[in-house]
Every structure is written in structure tokens, then in C-alpha cells.
Amino acid sequence: MLDIEISFKDQVYAFQKLNLAGAGAAIRAFTVHEIIAEKLRALLQQPIRNRNRRQDVYDIAFLIEANDLTDEDRRIILETLIEKCRTRGIVAAPKSIDDPEVRRRAEVDWHTLAVELDDLPPFDERFAMMRDLYVSLPWPRSKT
Numbered sequence: 001m002l003d004i005e006i007s008f009k010d011q012v013y014a015f016q017k018l019n020l021a022g023a024g025a026a027i028r029a030f031t032v033h034e035i036i037a038e039k040l041r042a043l044l045q046q047p048i049r050n051r052n053r054r055q056d057v058y059d060i061a062f063l064i065e066a067n068d069l070t071d072e073d074r075r076i077i078l079e080t081l082i083e084k085c086r087t088r089g090i091v092a093a094p095k096s097i098d099d100p101e102v103r104r105r106a107e108v109d110w111h112t113l114a115v116e117l118d119d120l121p122p123f124d125e126r127f128a129m130m131r132d133l134y135v136s137l138p139w140p141r142s143k144t
Helices: 032-049 054-066 071-087 100-107 110-115 123-136
Strands: 015-020 025-030
Touching (some): 032 054, 032 071, 054 123, 071 123, 100 123
């Protein structure tokens, strides 16, 4: 079984070609940079759209653990994030992730992930991991 998510609103900036062994088929899939940037954008947009995005914190932390992100990866994530935010009228800044409403909304219903996961890690741990990545992105230095 193959799950597919389709969105007509989101611009895709980078994809990778995946060859399905034995199936004789290939598909285009988001790169890890694209996925992380999109999920960060969605988290920043929570207060604007009055939505809660508990799964994005989990997913980003999972991707951080599964990938050894380099400085180049961080640069690509930041460039993609800024562009994704721009298309939605959001200004992403180094401290945007520290908006208390972003954190509050991401934590809403965190416990419901336990239905889908065998071992649900603590929200604070996962949020800190995601936040650490966000602030480690190579943001341009302020001229103040």
C-alpha cells in the first residue's frame, strides 16, 4: 500500500526521484529539506489559520534523528522555508518559533499521537529538538 498526499496550494521547490524496486516504476517525492521547511512553515502559520499541528513537531524531530543534517542542508531548509512563508504572507524570522502560541498550538492533542505510535516521546523533548534545528538555520545577521 502506498499513501499519497496531494496539495494544490503548496509550491514544491525540490523533489527526488524514487525508483520502486521490482515495480518498474518511479515517483517524485519531497526531499527532506522540502518536508522540514513545509512543516516549519505550517507550525509558524498555526496562529494565523487558527489550527493545531501536533504531528509536525513529531515529524520534524523524527527527520532530524534519521538524517545527519549538514550546514548545506540547513541552508537549503532555510531558503525553502523563507520562500514557502513568503508565498503565504508569513515573515519567518529567527525568533518566530519562540512565539508562545506556536508552541501551545503544537502541543494541543499531542497525547493523541499515542494511538498511532507504540512509544510517544515527551512533547518538550521533541519541541526542543525541532526548535534547536530552527534556530541553527543560517539566518542572516541583523544589522542592529
